Amino acid sequence: MAKPYVRLDRDNVAVLLVDHQTGLLSLVRDFDPDKFKNNVLALGDLAQYFGLPTILTTSFEDGPNGPLVPELKAQFPDAAFIPRPGQINAWDNEDFVAAVKATGKKQLLIAGVVTEVCVAFPALSALAVGYDVFVVTDASGTFNEVTRHSAWNRMTEAGAQLMTWFGVACELHRDWRNDVEGLGTLFSNHIPDYRNLMNSYAAVSSR
Amino acid sequence: MAKPYVRLDRDNVAVLLVDHQTGLLSLVRDFDPDKFKNNVLALGDLAQYFGLPTILTTSFEDGPNGPLVPELKAQFPDAAFIPRPGQINAWDNEDFVAAVKATGKKQLLIAGVVTEVCVAFPALSALAVGYDVFVVTDASGTFNEVTRHSAWNRMTEAGAQLMTWFGVACELHRDWRNDVEGLGTLFSNHIPDYRNLMNSYAAVSSR
Amino acid sequence: MAKPYVRLDRDNVAVLLVDHQTGLLSLVRDFDPDKFKNNVLALGDLAQYFGLPTILTTSFEDGPNGPLVPELKAQFPDAAFIPRPGQINAWDNEDFVAAVKATGKKQLLIAGVVTEVCVAFPALSALAVGYDVFVVTDASGTFNEVTRHSAWNRMTEAGAQLMTWFGVACELHRDWRNDVEGLGTLFSNHIPDYRNLMNSYAAVSSR
Amino acid sequence: MAKPYVRLDRDNVAVLLVDHQTGLLSLVRDFDPDKFKNNVLALGDLAQYFGLPTILTTSFEDGPNGPLVPELKAQFPDAAFIPRPGQINAWDNEDFVAAVKATGKKQLLIAGVVTEVCVAFPALSALAVGYDVFVVTDASGTFNEVTRHSAWNRMTEAGAQLMTWFGVACELHRDWRNDVEGLGTLFSNHIPDYRNLMNSYAAVSSR
C-alpha cells in the first residue's frame, strides 16, 4: 500500500535538532565536514527563515559530547532548549515531548547526530504516536554508510519520509513569488553552485 | 502488498520534462556531465521516436536558472511549453495540469532537475490523483547521492516506479520487429557500446 | 505487510537464463568482467549440479547481440533453448512461457543481461501470473549502478526476492551432509577464497 | 502499511552469533578487516555487558571453515554453543531452535558470516514463526556490496529490522544514568573517536 503524499505545510511544521554537539560531531564520517557543517547551518537558516518553531536538545553537554554548536545556539536564542540529563532517546524526556506538543504542529522535521540513535529513536517514537515524520537526511550524520543505510531503512519502514534541506525549503516555500529574494539568499548562502549562477547572472544583467 | 505490474503502453504515455535549464544543470553532480547530457537527450529522442505527447516546463527562465536547454526546445517545437511564473511544484501550475490532462494519458514518465524537487513534487502530486508515475532516474539529476536516494525513497514509497531511459524504450517497443532500424538507431546514438557492436557486426557482415 | 518466507525448494525450481550473449555482455559495466563471468558460470554450474530444469533464451542471435556464450550452450545441451525472433520481454514469447510451464515448477530463478530489461520484464510478468520469482542479482548485469538499483527497486516492489548465486546454492542444498564433496567443489571452483581455505586445510590435514 | 516500532527491551532480547569462524572470515570483503573485527567484538562485549542470553553456533568447525574465533569462545564460556553437523540454516538444527526457545525471549539480535546465508536464513525462519528479528548489520559480513544489499533487501521485506551494534547498545541502555561508566567504557573500547573525546575531556577536566 503506497504512503499518501503528506506535503509539508509551513503552518504545521516543527523542527527538532537533536545532539548537534561539538564533541559528537567528530563521530560523523558519512559526510565531508565542510559539507555537513553547511547542511546543518542551512537547516538552521531555513527554520529561521520560515519561522518554524524549533526545539534544540543535547545529551550530556558537560561531558565529552561537548556543547551544542555555538552557531545553532546563537541562531535560536528563544527556542526551547532541552539539555537531557541522561535519556538517549529524546522522546523519553518529558520536557522534550512537552515542548513538541506545545508547538501544536503535526509535521516534524528531525535531524541530528548520530542518525541511527539521536534521529531514529525519536523519529520512531513520534511515528508511533501519530506524528508525520520527515527525516532531514543531509543534516543528520553518522559513522559510515552501513550505519546510515540501516537507520534509513528502519525509519522508512516505520513510515518516516526522507527529505533533504533543499527539498524541505522548496516544499515549504511553494512559490518563488512569495519571496524571491529571501529564498534566493538562503540558496546563495548554502549552495555554492547557485551562488555562482546568481553572480554570473547579476554581472551580465547589470551591464 | 506487492505493486501490480503496470506496463508502459505507448498509447497511454505522456512525458513530462521538468526544468532541464542551462543554469540549473550546473547543480547536477550525481552524474558525470557527458553521461547526463546523453541521458536527457536520449529521453528526448525516444519521446519523439515513439510519438509520445511531451510537456516541457521551466522555472524562472529569465533569471539565473537559465533557459531550457536549446536541444530540447528544438526537438519539440510543437509541444506544450509551460514556463512557470513561480510555482516550484509544476503540479501547482494550472496550465501544466491542464496540459497533462489534455494528453488523455494515464501513465506519466517524469524526469527533471533537481530530482528531489522538480521531479519528486509533481510525481507525488500526480500519484495522489491517480496517475501511474514512472520516474526516469537517469535523466533526472541532483546534488549528490544522499539527495538522490532520499528522493527515490520518498517517491517509491508513494507508489512511483523507477525506470531508466533504456528500459522505457524497451518496454514501449515490445518487439524488435516493430521497427528494427528505428530502435537500433536510437540505441546506436546514445549507447557507445551498442554502436560499437553494430559497427563491428556491419564490418564483418559486409565482407 | 511483510512478505512470507518463500524458501527455495529444489523440487520446485526452474532456472531462466536470459540473453547472456557475447555482444550484449559488452554492455555490462556494473561488474568487473572477471567477476561477472565467474558469477554467470557459477549459476550455470549450480543449475546443473542440482539438476534444475533450465531454460535458455536469446534475443537476435544473428545480429550484433551475438550468440549465447558458448560455455552455457555447452553446459545445457538438452535444455530448452528459445531464440526469440523479436520479443524483448521473453515472457511475450509463447514458446518461452510454454517451456516454463512445462517444467511444472512454481519458483523461478531469473538472471540475465541487462537487468532492467531482460531480467525485470519477465520477472514482472511471471510475478503477475503468480510465480515466486527470485532474481539472481550477481549473475545479472547492466550499464551502471543507477540502472541496477532502479531495476532492483521495481522488481522488489512487485514482489520479487533478491538473491545471489551463493545464497541460492546454500538454500537449495540445505545440509552439507547431503553431499559435502559436490557442494565443496562448486564453491572451490567459483570462490577463490574458499578454494584457498580448502587447499590450506588439505595441506595441513594430510601431514 | 508501516511496521510498528518494536523497541529493544533488555529483558526480552537474545543474541545469536552465527558462524564467526576463522576460515569463513576470510570470505568477508564488504568490510575492512580491522573494522569488522572491532564490530564483532563490540557486539560480543555489549551482549556480555547487558547480560543478554547468547547462543553461538558454527558450521563444520573441523573443516576448512575453521573454529569459532577464540575471543568469542572465551567471552561466553557458559553460553549455549551449537556446532552444527551439517545444516546450513541454523534454524534447521533442532538444538539451536531449542536453545533459542529456552531463552524465553521474543526479540532476536542476529549477526553472522556470511550475511545472505548464515544471517538471512535463520532470520527468515525466525520471522516466519513470529519472532521480532533485528539484524546487526555491521557485525555481519559477506563477499561484496551486491550480496549484502540483496540480503538486506530480502530480510527487510520479510519484516526484519536493520540495526548496528551502536544503535543496539543505545536502545538497550535507554538512559546514560543507568550506568555512565559502563556504557562509556564499551564505547571507548570500540569507537576510537569516542575514546579520543573522552581522553581529551579527561585531560582538560583534571587540570
Add this chain to the structure above:
Amino acid sequence: MAKPYVRLDRDNVAVLLVDHQTGLLSLVRDFDPDKFKNNVLALGDLAQYFGLPTILTTSFEDGPNGPLVPELKAQFPDAAFIPRPGQINAWDNEDFVAAVKATGKKQLLIAGVVTEVCVAFPALSALAVGYDVFVVTDASGTFNEVTRHSAWNRMTEAGAQLMTWFGVACELHRDWRNDVEGLGTLFSNHIPDYRNLMNSYAAVSSR
C-alpha cells in the same frame, strides 16, 4: 633534475591515433563509455581545428578487434592511415614511422587503446629516438586503474608528459583572440558545462 617546459607549438605537432577500433573499445573500462567517446572525438575535432597532421593506425582490422571507429575515419579522409598487418607496437611498422617522419614535426600527441600497449609502446619508442611525447590521457583507455597507472608511471619515467585534450587545445591556441568562436565551438561541443554557460550567457545578453 626537472624536465624543462616543452610547450606545444601548433607548427610542430603531429597527432597519432592508435587502435581506436570498435572491438577494442569494449576493453576500455577505466572511463565511462559516454565520456570516453566524447574525449576521443574531442581530440579528433581539435586535431582538425588546428590543422594538425594526423596519423591513424589499426591492428588487425579484419579480425575481432574491429574497424577504426567510423567517426574518426570520416573526419580524416586524407590522413595517413596505416592498418598494421601484425606489429603490436606501431613504431615497429616502417610505414608508420615513415608517416611520422614525413610530417616533419617533433612534438607528438599520442592517444589510443589500450593505454599500456598501443599508447605506451610507441610513446617509449618515440622518446627513445628523440621526439617530445605528450600522452593525451583522457583519450586513451584501458582495462582498469591499475593498468592505467602502471602505464602512466612507465611513460612518465621515460620522459613523456601527460596532458588531456582540453589542456592540449588551450596550449595550442595560446590566445582566445586568435579565434574566439572557433575555440568556443570546440568547447561547447565537448564540454556540457561550458555549453550551458554559453547558453545561459547568450540568453541574458540577447535581452
Add this chain to the structure above:
Amino acid sequence: MAKPYVRLDRDNVAVLLVDHQTGLLSLVRDFDPDKFKNNVLALGDLAQYFGLPTILTTSFEDGPNGPLVPELKAQFPDAAFIPRPGQINAWDNEDFVAAVKATGKKQLLIAGVVTEVCVAFPALSALAVGYDVFVVTDASGTFNEVTRHSAWNRMTEAGAQLMTWFGVACELHRDWRNDVEGLGTLFSNHIPDYRNLMNSYAAVSSR
C-alpha cells in the same frame, strides 16, 4: 637527484589566484562545491592574514566565464588585478608578469581553475624562468581526477612542489607563539573539525 627543501618564507612569497570566476567554477568537479569554496576562501584568508602580496587575474570576465568571485574581489581591494584580454596562459600577459616581478618575491603560490590550464601553464612558465613554484592543490579545481593527476604529474616533473592551504599556512607561520589567536581563528573558520575541538575545549576550560 632529490629536490632540495625549499621552505616557504613569508618574506619571499607572492600569491597568484588565477581565474576563480563564477562561470568557470561550474567546470570544477574533482571537489565537492562546499569543500572547494571553503578551500579557495581559506587560501584568500591566509594570504591576507600573512600579508602576502596577491595578484588576481581573470580570463574574459565579460563572457560566459563570469566575473571573479565577489568574495575574493572584496578581500583584496588593493591587489593587482589583471583581467586578461585573451591570453590563456597568464604568464603570456605582460602586465601579469610585471606584477609578479614587482612583488620582488621568488616563491610563488599558485592556485586556479582549471588546474591543467590556468594553474599548470603559468606554473611551468614561472619554473622555466627560475621561480620556486608551489601549487596549492586543494584550491585548484578541474574536470575530474584524470585531468587533475595529469596536471599534477606534468607540474611535478617540471619542478613544482604540491602543497595544500593548511600546509602553506603552517609552513609560513612556523611557530604558534607568533600569534596563537590569529592562526587559530584561520583554522577555526575553515576546518570544522578544528572549530569543534576549540569549542569543546573552551566549554570545559571555562568551567
Add this chain to the structure above:
Amino acid sequence: MAKPYVRLDRDNVAVLLVDHQTGLLSLVRDFDPDKFKNNVLALGDLAQYFGLPTILTTSFEDGPNGPLVPELKAQFPDAAFIPRPGQINAWDNEDFVAAVKATGKKQLLIAGVVTEVCVAFPALSALAVGYDVFVVTDASGTFNEVTRHSAWNRMTEAGAQLMTWFGVACELHRDWRNDVEGLGTLFSNHIPDYRNLMNSYAAVSSR
C-alpha cells in the same frame, strides 16, 4: 633524467613468482579475488607460453602461510622451486639468487604477495646489483591501496618499471604474426571481453 626504454626481450627474461601461497592470499584486499586469481594464472600461462624460465619460491609453506597455490605448482613441474626456510626477502636466500643467475637472464619479471614485502624487497635487491626489474603490478597483491602505492613509489624511485601481465605479453610477442592463435588463446582465456569479441566474430564469420 629520463629512464631509457628497456624493452622486454623474450630471450632475456626470467619470471620470479614470490609467495603466491594459499594462506597469504587471504591478505590480498587491493584486488577482487576473482580478478586477482585470473591475473596470477594469466601470468603463469604467459610464462609458460613464451617458455620463460620461471622460479617459484615460498615462505614457510608448512605454517599458516599455506602451500603454493596448486595451479602454479602444476603448471611448472620442472621449474626451480625454492621453499625459503625463513628469509623474508627472497634475495637473501642463496639458492634463490643462484637460480636467478642460472637462468642467465638480465630482465626480471617479479610478482608476488604481498607487494611491499615479497615483491619490493627482491625487486630492490635485484636493482641494486644491476638487473632490469619489471614489476607485474596486477599479479601482485597487498592489504590496501595505501600499502600498494607506497610500494609502487619505493620501487619506481629505485628504478623498477611497472607493467601488467597484458602489457608484458604484448611486449614479448612483438607481432601477432608470430603466432596469432597462441596469443589469441591466452587472451581469450584471461580477458572475458576479448573472449566475447572472438566469439561474436567467429559467429558472424562462420556464416
Add this chain to the structure above:
Amino acid sequence: MAKPYVRLDRDNVAVLLVDHQTGLLSLVRDFDPDKFKNNVLALGDLAQYFGLPTILTTSFEDGPNGPLVPELKAQFPDAAFIPRPGQINAWDNEDFVAAVKATGKKQLLIAGVVTEVCVAFPALSALAVGYDVFVVTDASGTFNEVTRHSAWNRMTEAGAQLMTWFGVACELHRDWRNDVEGLGTLFSNHIPDYRNLMNSYAAVSSR
C-alpha cells in the same frame, strides 16, 4: 637517476612519532578510525619489539590539540618526550633535534598527524641534513586524499622513501628464524586476517 636501495637496519633506526594527540586525531579522515588506530599502535608495538629508540613529541598538549594518546605514552615510559611549546615543524625544536642526534641513528622512521605538516616538515628538514628518511604512510593521517597525495609527492621528490608498518617490520626482521613467535604475535595482534590464518592452522595442527 634511481635512488639506491637504502635498507632498514635495526641497529641504525630511530622512530619519530609526531603529534598523535587525542584532539588532532579527529582531523584524520583519509583512514577509517579503526584501521588508523590499529596502524599507529602496530607501529608502536614494532618499535618496542625491535627495541628501536623512539622519540615522542606533541604540539600544544594543553590546548584543543589534546594530550598524546595514552596508549603510546604508556608504551614508551622511558622514551624521549618533547612537548613543543610552539614550533610547528618538530625539527625547529632544538630539544627534538638533540634527541634525534642522541640516538646516533641515521635512518629515521617518521609518522604523525597530519601528514603534510607534522610528518612532512621534519621529514624534509631531516633529509636536508643528510638523514635517510622513511615515512610510515599508514600510521600518518590527514584530512583527505588530496592532502595526502600532495604530501607524499613533496616528500618523495625530496628523497624520502614511503613504507608501511608491515613492510618496516619485515625489513627489520630479515628472517623469520630470528624469532618466529615474536613476529607472529606482532602480526596476529594487528592483522586480523593473519590472526585467522594462525588460529585456523593451530586448530588443525593440534588435532
